[in-house]
Amino acid sequence: MANMKVEEKRKQKMRISGAFMLIEALKAEKVEVIFGYPGGAVLPIYDKLYDSGIFHVLTRHEQGAIHAAEGYARISGKPGVVIATSGPGATNIVTGLTDAMMDSLPLVVFTGQVASGVIGSDAFQEADVVGITMPITKHSYQVRHVQELPKIIKEAFHIATTGRPGPVLIDIPKDMTTQEGEFDYEQPVRLPGYQPTVYPNHLQIRKLVEAVSQAKRPVILAGAGVLHANASQELQQYAEQQKIPVIHTLLGLGGFPADHPLFLGMAGMHGTYTANMALYECDLLINIGARFDDRVTGNLNCFAPKATVAHIDIDPAEIGKNVPTKIPIVSDAKEALKELILQEGRPADTDEWLAQLAEWKKGFPLVYKNEPGTMKPQKLIEMIYELTDGEAIVTTDVGQHQMWTAQYYKFKQPNRWVTSGGLGTMGFGLPAAIGAQLADRQATVVSIVGDGGFQMTLQELSVIQELKLPIKVVIVNNQSLGMVRQWQQLFYEKRYSHSLIPNQPDFVKLAEAYNIKGLRAKTEAEAVRVLQQAFSLHEPVLLDIHVAADENVYPMVAPGKGLHEMVGVKLCEESLQ
Amino acid sequence: MTVHNRPGVLNRITGLFTKRHYNIESITVGHTETEGISRMTFVVNVEDERTAEQITKQLNKQIDVLKVHDITDQAIVARELALIKVAVNPAARQEIYTLIEPFRAAIVDVGKESLVIQVTGEPEKVEALIDLLKSYGIKEVARTGTTAFTRGSQKAAASYKTAFII
Ligand SMILES: Cc1ncc(C[n+]2csc(CCOP(=O)(O)OP(=O)(O)O)c2C)c(N)n1
Numbered sequence A: 001m002a003n004m005k006v007e008e009k010r011k012q013k014m015r016i017s018g019a020f021m022l023i024e025a026l027k028a029e030k031v032e033v034i035f036g037y038p039g040g041a042v043l044p045i046y047d048k049l050y051d052s053g054i055f056h057v058l059t060r061h062e063q064g065a066i067h068a069a070e071g072y073a074r075i076s077g078k079p080g081v082v083i084a085t086s087g088p089g090a091t092n093i094v095t096g097l098t099d100a101m102m103d104s105l106p107l108v109v110f111t112g113q114v115a116s117g118v119i120g121s122d123a124f125q126e127a128d129v130v131g132i133t134m135p136i137t138k139h140s141y142q143v144r145h146v147q148e149l150p151k152i153i154k155e156a157f158h159i160a161t162t163g164r165p166g167p168v169l170i171d172i173p174k175d176m177t178t179q180e181g182e183f184d185y186e187q188p189v190r191l192p193g194y195q196p197t198v199y200p201n202h203l204q205i206r207k208l209v210e211a212v213s214q215a216k217r218p219v220i221l222a223g224a225g226v227l228h229a230n231a232s233q234e235l236q237q238y239a240e241q242q243k244i245p246v247i248h249t250l251l252g253l254g255g256f257p258a259d260h261p262l263f264l265g266m267a268g269m270h271g272t273y274t275a276n277m278a279l280y281e282c283d284l285l286i287n288i289g290a291r292f293d294d295r296v297t298g299n300l301n302c303f304a305p306k307a308t309v310a311h312i313d314i315d316p317a318e319i320g321k322n323v324p325t326k327i328p329i330v331s332d333a334k335e336a337l338k339e340l341i342l343q344e345g346r347p348a349d350t351d352e353w354l355a356q357l358a359e360w361k362k363g364f365p366l367v368y369k370n371e372p373g374t375m376k377p378q379k380l381i382e383m384i385y386e387l388t389d390g391e392a393i394v395t396t397d398v399g400q401h402q403m404w405t406a407q408y409y410k411f412k413q414p415n416r417w418v419t420s421g422g423l424g425t426m427g428f429g430l431p432a433a434i435g436a437q438l439a440d441r442q443a444t445v446v447s448i449v450g451d452g453g454f455q456m457t458l459q460e461l462s463v464i465q466e467l468k469l470p471i472k473v474v475i476v477n478n479q480s481l482g483m484v485r486q487w488q489q490l491f492y493e494k495r496y497s498h499s500l501i502p503n504q505p506d507f508v509k510l511a512e513a514y515n516i517k518g519l520r521a522k523t524e525a526e527a528v529r530v531l532q533q534a535f536s537l538h539e540p541v542l543l544d545i546h547v548a549a550d551e552n553v554y555p556m557v558a559p560g561k562g563l564h565e566m567v568g569v570k571l572c573e574e575s576l577q
Numbered sequence B: 001m002t003v004h005n006r007p008g009v010l011n012r013i014t015g016l017f018t019k020r021h022y023n024i025e026s027i028t029v030g031h032t033e034t035e036g037i038s039r040m041t042f043v044v045n046v047e048d049e050r051t052a053e054q055i056t057k058q059l060n061k062q063i064d065v066l067k068v069h070d071i072t073d074q075a076i077v078a079r080e081l082a083l084i085k086v087a088v089n090p091a092a093r094q095e096i097y098t099l100i101e102p103f104r105a106a107i108v109d110v111g112k113e114s115l116v117i118q119v120t121g122e123p124e125k126v127e128a129l130i131d132l133l134k135s136y137g138i139k140e141v142a143r144t145g146t147t148a149f150t151r152g153s154q155k156a157a158a159s160y161k162t163a164f165i166i
């Protein structure tokens, strides 16, 4: 036993190459999977990876690698790890880094760099990656001495996963991977400039408890912070204890069960009538882990005009950034909720308020016109919901299909929903599904994508086929960049400038070219049949489902309008458009 | 504010100002008494308190930033150094000597047709001297930007329109 310890110590102090250090560090961090793409500057790393036993997924584009890592992080709660080579490899991950930064996803990203000696000389495949990525990473490093590498990697994992999660980049000049140094991964992380506040301030908690007991029309707006903090249970317990209704942001969906009587739906531009009106009418707004994004608030001048605002967020900079906040609580969502549950307090007298909300929910549900014969995209999502018992992991691209999925797939559990919110990145859905499936091998994974966005990252079908991931890719084919087309219809006099894409590849043949089963449906009846077939197969299937091309997403808060000014709440209203 | 003196740290900070659309009036950077730690002083024009608070919070989020203080509403010692090159003929020299005297400025270089004046003080004082010298014909001005400390005693709080962040 003692011998083993000595052995262990000796191993830690061994002189090994930087590339080897990287592998050892990843093992120490218990990394299960790396998403990456090789190239000149990372050859020494890939050489060490070769027989390391670490599972590496070769995506077919670096953007695919980083979105897959995001999907993995979103579902597993663990950091996604990416390797890209210098220059073009690194610049190809810029979109993904920005996406992860916006949506607070923990990533540790390694980029190769030209050798230290030639940095600054415009060497082959040199790019100032640290410079390029500074504003789109939580932190970044360039390795200057091989000896620092273990410390840097350890810090990177710590920073990526604590506080408000985010992407951390490590740029490694090639010579840093071949030089040798001592590998010591035992040193504790010491970052005096980085001390996230995890526990809430007691005084502020008291203030909130007091405000709740006074409130007549309180509402909780819950964002992805609840999911990052693993606080769904506490959220439900608190909401039930205090009888406060709950609204989700797009990214927060699943944090609170959609079929719960206290749930009002999603807020914002395409939120439900009840959620948006509740935000307008509430007298106490408790924001838990959401950042008051403009797509959620609409025009700030008429956002929650009657409310006292309380905001629980692990990132102090989010509090008061967009909305003046009376009760700021810098804290991890779980810790704050635990404290609030403990305090109990006098529950708000919300009976009247809940009755009003129930009336709205009944009177103004999400609606669409079901026309027999045509496949309505909303109906498509409902069918997928039913076929998967509402328990699938669902990933999407960005556009109309994303909003319909958010509206009609009623997530009952946390961490089943993977979408690009803050950045709105088309092409996100397919690679994210790969990462999601690798994070949860047992889950049914459905990637609901647009005919536009799918064509941005479709090369990753290779990976799905190669790894035999039984992902169901559903193309919501409206032969258009639907969301753009919708805005042009509503705000640009139906001048459909470059938003119609009837010229499409044969998606079924495309699937077959990748050795994946492809199925097509042009009517609702066909859709029912192919969906049933697809979900009965334990293999990847690509479904090309043609839907009504002129369907719009409603309700809608037009840009510049307040949440209470949404249109398309009732069917008759929509037909006026 | 104090920061870890790491490669790119200034870049990170100025990049943050650019990203968030804040205009920097001046920056000074230099070593502190502790090795590896630098002090930066920013003067920033802001519209309201909320913006100043937001800048402070965003700066604090940077991993390499150790401490940020918004000292706008505090009693501070603020100093700036300026070198002012003025075009003067020999006849006007005496006049300039007399003029700069109350500013405790010094002539640090004398040429045939110009003088270089060095002045240290609060930015307002530097501004005032530059204004006075304008009529002689200023050729060049180099200013360091403001660096500042809070005073040991906080009784008399000065009020500045600009935000000082150190
Ligand atoms: C990378 C990228 N480019 C452009 C956009 C702007 N954009 C937002 S939605 C959209 C249309 C997406 O079309 P499609 O993927 O077919 O989805 P649909 O809206 O039709 O469901 C576009 C172009 C974007 N979000 N991301």
Ligand SMILES: [Mg+2]
Residues within 6 Å of the ligand: A399, A450, A451, A452, A476, A477, A478, A479, A480, A481, A482
């Ligand atoms: Mg489309």
